[in-house]
Amino acid sequence: MTRFNRLAIAQAGLLAGLLLAMFLLWSFDQSARLSARMERELTQLSDTYVAAGAEQVGALDDALRLLRHAEERDGVAGLAAAFDAWRVLRPELVEAAAFDGLGRRLGAGGDSALGQPWFVGPRRRGGDALYLDVVRRAPDGRWLLTLSRPRWSASGRFDGVIVLRVRAEALSERLARLPPPAGVSVRWRHLDGTLMAQLPPAPQRIGAQLARPDPLAAQTGRALHVDMHDESPWRVGPVAVGELPLFVDVAARRGPVDTLFMRQTLTVGAIGLITLAVAGVFLLALARQHRSLLRASTALEESYREIHLLNEKLRERAVRDPLTGLYNRVYLEEMLPKELARARRQGEPVTVVMIDFDHFKRINDNYGHAAGDAALRALGQLLAGWVRAGDIVGRYGGEEFIVVLPGLSQEVAAVRVESWRSELAATPVVLPGLDDALSVTASFGIAAFPDHGDSGRAVIEKADIALYRAKRQGRNQVVRYGQVADEHA
Structure with a gap:
């Protein structure tokens, strides 16, 4: 191998190495940009649906407050009249009821509320906070969401609760007015892991038992989590919805992520082809230069051989006796x-x-x-x-x-x-x-x-x-x- 061949190969290797390094740096940069983009978009969606969940629960809580006020003012009859008025505005409302401090339903018979979480919770916590129960299946097969607020006597004694029940599917239907982008799913989970609502809507999954969200993780829930073995590998959450025992997860399914990776792969492939083309042009130029230098080198070597032979002849003449042919x-x-x-x-x-x-x-x-x-x-x-x-x-x-x-x-x-x-x-x-x-x-x-x-x-x-x-x-x-x-x- 001639010195020029080694130099040409070294130059081509150096060029290929530089192009490969640039390609790898570009790939890392694109991966970082993709992660940053997904984190930014999913975080924005998470904030949007946290606010939407808080708004929907807040609207139901407003109705519950007004129902409690009507019951305090006009008794059970006022509660029933106010509920009928609200049901015209929100058909998803199923029932409103008042229970005394012993868990007995006011104005009508029925089961005792003493063992129900929506009764026990407000009594234990005290204060006037809203209690949001998990969705539960009613005897008629429907999934119902129960909200309750405590009733207090004039002396400050716990005097029962006001309860509002809503069709659980209605929460997903109202949240669906803000549809997520294609390939993105949103879930609202209760603190105990029960699925409360989901986008895109999936009524058959309401009430499903999922993993319990970690309240400590919810403090940093807006960080991007990536698990390529999951069906939805890109995830932001859980994020707490205010003070409620409700958490939001936003995830991008594999399909859209694969589409992004496919776009990146196509871009990388195009850059790779361009790199090969540039390297090919460079090597072609080197080959042409090599042929020119090879011809020049061949001519130079031929001249060198002629000069060497001439020098040998001159030296032979210098050390030989011209008459006898012996050394001089x-x-x-x-x-x-x-x-x-x-x-x-x-x-x-x-x-x-x-x-x-x-x-x-x-x-x-x-x-x-x-x-x-x-x-x-x-x-x-x-x-x-x-x-x-x-x-x-x-x-x-x-x-x-x-x-x-x-x-x-x-x-x-x-x-x-x-x-x-x-x-x-x-x-x-x-x-x-x-x-x-x-x-x-x-x-x-x-x-x-x-x-x-x-x-x-x-x-x-x-x-x-x-x-x-x-x-x-x-x-x-x-x-x-x-x-x-x-x-x-």
Whole structure:
């Protein structure tokens, strides 16, 4: 993978990561907005229906107060007349009655009220507060809502109650004049959990026993509660209706909530598609840029290869002798110190052999420089064929050659060099312009590292001294510097 590919992938990943982060932040923001919206709308509805419930119960309480006043003024007859007048205005009224302090019904016979909550409650509480009983089923099967207020004698003694009974369904019917939005339900529960009214109206559920509302929770009932496992997961309540034992719950059913989530999902999907489109356009632009850069990179690499080959050729020319094709003096003087440093680390000897054509000047003088060049090339070819793969052979200058033999002592090297000398003397050299081949010889001087010097220059000087001794002794010889040193010693 090229550096550009990695960079393009990193850029695409960074863009995708940024878009994903923006998408997640947007989703969280939308969820928070949805929750805030639902809480705001359900809280407003809760306040509306708390006020509506208080208004309906308050209207019934007003009727109850007037009925009590009529009974106090005109007795049971006044109570009956006032009830008939009220029933014309509110047909849902079923019955109004007065009971004395012993629970006996005034003006007519009937069951005693001593055990009834609407009688016992006002007597125990004292004061003049309204008592709101739970809805109860009458003998004829109807659900009735009972309200009562206490009667007090002139001396302040409890003197019974005034009772007003109303069809329970009528409360839901009157509250239905303020219909809730689609998918929203409203329930009015008594303190003991009895369902008093419901929107949308459901007469068959009136009187159902639900969970008892927690009065302490009602103090913070306007907070939004979410339970996605419920049929109505979004809920505000219970909220108390004033001082009455009545509580309101407002909930949004799953259908409308799912619709909101569907809208949000569609919006999220649209944003996701836009994100993919933007990423696709970006990657397409990167691909086009990559192709352009790839073509430029290919051309650059081709140019680099050509320059590298040219440099290799130039370097080869710089370190090669143009006549013999062997290494030149520059290369020999550069590589010999490196070879000695390697041998010093490994504790090995290195032998240097200097070679010089015998009577080379005669060949130039008698046969011309072309013949001399041919003789040098022939000797170079022979030397290149004699050395090992790791040996270094080169032309040192004029008719002098140097061979570097790593890992060989001067004694072992002398044996090999002697074989070179004898083979050269026995090999006729064919020179241009001559019918017969010439017999040529060479002199050889040997010096070794580290015995004869610790640097390349020192070892070459010692090999040159040995070569000079070989020429003085008659040429066509191999002389080791150790022999020269022994003679001087």
